[in-house]
Amino acid sequence: MSETATPAKTEQKRAINRLKSVYPLRNMVQQDYVTTLQASNEGKPTVWSMLNYWEGDLPLKAMGLNIVYPENYATLLAATGAAEPFLDASDSDGFPTHMCGYGRSTIGYAYRMMKENGGKIPPDAPLGGMAKPALLLGSGIICDARFKWFQSLARYFDAPEWCLEMPMMATYEGSEPELEDYQVKFLVKELKDFIAFLEKLFKQKMDWAKLEELIDLAVKIHETTYQISEARKAIPGPMHATDFWSSMPPSLFFAGDMKVALKCYQDMLAEVRERVNNKVSGINYPERYRLIFAELPPWHSLKFFDKLAEMGWNFVFESFGYHAPKPPDLSKYSDPCEKLARLSRNFMFNVFPEAKAEGIQNPIVETYLKIARGFKADGFFLHPLISCRAASCSLRTVQHWEQEKLDIPSLWVEGDIIDKRVFNPQEVLARAEAFEQTMDHYRKVRKSKGLDW
Amino acid sequence: MVTATTKGLSRAHEIYADRGRRMRELRKAGKKIIGYICLYPPIEIITAMGMVPFRIFGDMSEPITAADQVSTTVVCPFLRSIIDLGIKGKFDFLDGAVGAHTCDIGMTTIIAWRDYIKDAPFTHLIDVPHTDHAPAVDYFEGQINFFKKHIEELAGEKLAEDKLKKACELHNKQRKLVRDLYDLRKSDTPKLTSMENLEVMVSLFSLPVEEGNELLEEVIKDVKERSIKPSRKKARLMVWGPVFDNTSLYELIESAGADVVVDDTCVGTRAFWADVKAPYDLHALAQRYLVDIKCPRTYRDTQHQEIERDYDKDLDSRFNYIKKAVTDWHVNGVVLQSVKYCDTHGYEVPNLRHYLDTLGIPSIYIEHDYSERSLAPIKTRVEAFVETLG
Numbered sequence: 001m002s003e004t005a006t007p008a009k010t011e012q013k014r015a016i017n018r019l020k021s022v023y024p025l026r027n028m029v030q031q032d033y034v035t036t037l038q039a040s041n042e043g044k045p046t047v048w049s050m051l052n053y054w055e056g057d058l059p060l061k062a063m064g065l066n067i068v069y070p071e072n073y074a075t076l077l078a079a080t081g082a083a084e085p086f087l088d089a090s091d092s093d094g095f096p097t098h099m100c101g102y103g104r105s106t107i108g109y110a111y112r113m114m115k116e117n118g119g120k121i122p123p124d125a126p127l128g129g130m131a132k133p134a135l136l137l138g139s140g141i142i143c144d145a146r147f148k149w150f151q152s153l154a155r156y157f158d159a160p161e162w163c164l165e166m167p168m169m170a171t172y173e174g175s176e177p178e179l180e181d182y183q184v185k186f187l188v189k190e191l192k193d194f195i196a197f198l199e200k201l202f203k204q205k206m207d208w209a210k211l212e213e214l215i216d217l218a219v220k221i222h223e224t225t226y227q228i229s230e231a232r233k234a235i236p237g238p239m240h241a242t243d244f245w246s247s248m249p250p251s252l253f254f255a256g257d258m259k260v261a262l263k264c265y266q267d268m269l270a271e272v273r274e275r276v277n278n279k280v281s282g283i284n285y286p287e288r289y290r291l292i293f294a295e296l297p298p299w300h301s302l303k304f305f306d307k308l309a310e311m312g313w314n315f316v317f318e319s320f321g322y323h324a325p326k327p328p329d330l331s332k333y334s335d336p337c338e339k340l341a342r343l344s345r346n347f348m349f350n351v352f353p354e355a356k357a358e359g360i361q362n363p364i365v366e367t368y369l370k371i372a373r374g375f376k377a378d379g380f381f382l383h384p385l386i387s388c389r390a391a392s393c394s395l396r397t398v399q400h401w402e403q404e405k406l407d408i409p410s411l412w413v414e415g416d417i418i419d420k421r422v423f424n425p426q427e428v429l430a431r432a433e434a435f436e437q438t439m440d441h442y443r444k445v446r447k448s449k450g451l452d453w
Numbered sequence: 454m455v456t457a458t459t460k461g462l463s464r465a466h467e468i469y470a471d472r473g474r475r476m477r478e479l480r481k482a483g484k485k486i487i488g489y490i491c492l493y494p495p496i497e498i499i500t501a502m503g504m505v506p507f508r509i510f511g512d513m514s515e516p517i518t519a520a521d522q523v524s525t526t527v528v529c530p531f532l533r534s535i536i537d538l539g540i541k542g543k544f545d546f547l548d549g550a551v552g553a554h555t556c557d558i559g560m561t562t563i564i565a566w567r568d569y570i571k572d573a574p575f576t577h578l579i580d581v582p583h584t585d586h587a588p589a590v591d592y593f594e595g596q597i598n599f600f601k602k603h604i605e606e607l608a609g610e611k612l613a614e615d616k617l618k619k620a621c622e623l624h625n626k627q628r629k630l631v632r633d634l635y636d637l638r639k640s641d642t643p644k645l646t647s648m649e650n651l652e653v654m655v656s657l658f659s660l661p662v663e664e665g666n667e668l669l670e671e672v673i674k675d676v677k678e679r680s681i682k683p684s685r686k687k688a689r690l691m692v693w694g695p696v697f698d699n700t701s702l703y704e705l706i707e708s709a710g711a712d713v714v715v716d717d718t719c720v721g722t723r724a725f726w727a728d729v730k731a732p733y734d735l736h737a738l739a740q741r742y743l744v745d746i747k748c749p750r751t752y753r754d755t756q757h758q759e760i761e762r763d764y765d766k767d768l769d770s771r772f773n774y775i776k777k778a779v780t781d782w783h784v785n786g787v788v789l790q791s792v793k794y795c796d797t798h799g800y801e802v803p804n805l806r807h808y809l810d811t812l813g814i815p816s817i818y819i820e821h822d823y824s825e826r827s828l829a830p831i832k833t834r835v836e837a838f839v840e841t842l843g
Contacts, residue, residue, distance in 0.1 A: 144750070151800065389794060400523065
């Protein structure tokens, strides 16, 4: 059993010991929806963007444009239980049902807005909804849906589209040092074209000084969130996965004001460090097991983690694809486009050399091996999704190599990010009990092999 | 039903039934066999290096078992089948495997290959950009150059310009011959069935280019000289979608009373319609593979940099090659088929169907899991569709 602190005493005991610093960060993304809608009502344009690992976020923000992220909005649809009529609308317009749940729900949103509501926001859209886009910004990063889904949205809107490019990360070939400058050169050309297009579309010039300032802030935000992740390695784990998911938007796509976000993350770092110093856990029960969650959570059923917390399961790390890595040193570059290219490219390019050293070809596996060692994990909670290829396709290999190299077992739970019908919490809880015995067993095995957890 | 199999078709049938046989013979004779997944590895370079490109397919009749250990079930079953066959040692005649980032799972297939398939010690993964922007074409040229350097290391020699030119000409000749073969199905009563045609196409991916060209010349001559007189069918169909390397779907459609006269799949026209243009250098290869192959995996930016978007114009720019095929082959219905979990094709479906509607061409969408047994439930729908066209 892991060393734990006495559970915090609260008037009404909550299973997860939420960080206070989470709430202002969580509110920032919600406020963004409200602000964007107000701006739209005043005639200002709204950009619909995919997560693009900062490549597009910062130029848009530097031009003062209002951005919404349908991918994020889809999580709100799921979390508020509002997704179903939007999924149905996508199905009725002929999109196959096995496709990305985020994509289907916001395609359904667009369908209902344009085909059923005469261009007005559907009345059941949470947080007031998303205004009609003036630009659809797709992205070639991470998954095919990121550009195909946005190409499909053009079926409903007359807004122009743009697809941001990104060389494929996390492969032996992509990580060759001799290719770095050539990849950056490609991204810089693409970024310059993109910015010229923004200037033409929105009839305003890029504020290059502002862009420089935002890149600088982005680096500081990522340096801070990286330090938070490092601090989370403590025993007991001071911050639960649900706190990360609630607070990630200002780091993942720079929701809200970036200066305010930086201050909020600095507050979070201070709070996490204080908990570490005082051995305060992210759950209000003794930490019996340290779990890592991969990859995307069941947004519709986050309350489910309370039940697991009551059993002493502390989710100490999660969803590596949502974590910004330690930012690169950009001080020697002067061109803001090059800085931006290098910042964005950094997301996973630095992973492969370590994967190769492990003798494994899949860098996602290496990432999770490193995380499992650093966080001294007892088990993995693997969540393959019925509707997401990118976040699911490597999970079997993660399961295999965690077991093979570190004797860490995995609980395999099929589900979905949006569609709650394919997730059965009761069944998982029943399996969780048996899984504890497995984790106990492998804790002994690891110790017998000289590992220290 | 067309019968009276000819010499060329008979050979294609044999190769289709045992795709690895000729490869094993060639390997025994000292040739290096390089497998490749999907359409995007530039096979001209493999040929020019004196090696034999072999297109890796799955097997719809082989249940996926071994791949379950390394791959989740919610991904492309075609690519899962490849991993499955690889783990089972079915590609033991390969010296190398080349993949491309054609889609998410296409990329992870070659990554999984490296960890779990012991055959083919040489592997290479080519990054394919998502767009056809000019900087993307330049970037892709760099990727092809990187692949060239890697395969030169395997060959122990540099790629000679004249050999690349000759390889491009040989592959272009094959593409021209395939187009000639397809032309033979423009007639009211084609003398070549879609099953036979697919067997020929699959054979081409299983032979050195010179032997494939000989086979095509033989098949074309035989089909032209065929004396049989097939009867006219109720419908002339096009089949669209991702990889389909098995005759079972075509059998199902033809048994419903239709001729499949043309296709837009990567085992058919998509693989052979575009030539490499002179001067046959790496930039020409980049242009051919990234821009000229019409696969939904590429975001075809038809209104790049334009601030006004016209949806119908965009659809026409993306799909007018289908309109041309519909006209040239007198198609009166389109079967959109897709393997389950194929996102790049899935997103295309409503848009393409809308486009076909504007042309007045009825269509049907069917989905399968790349197994022969998954086709049975589709039969009734296809029969009903053909009935409406009659």
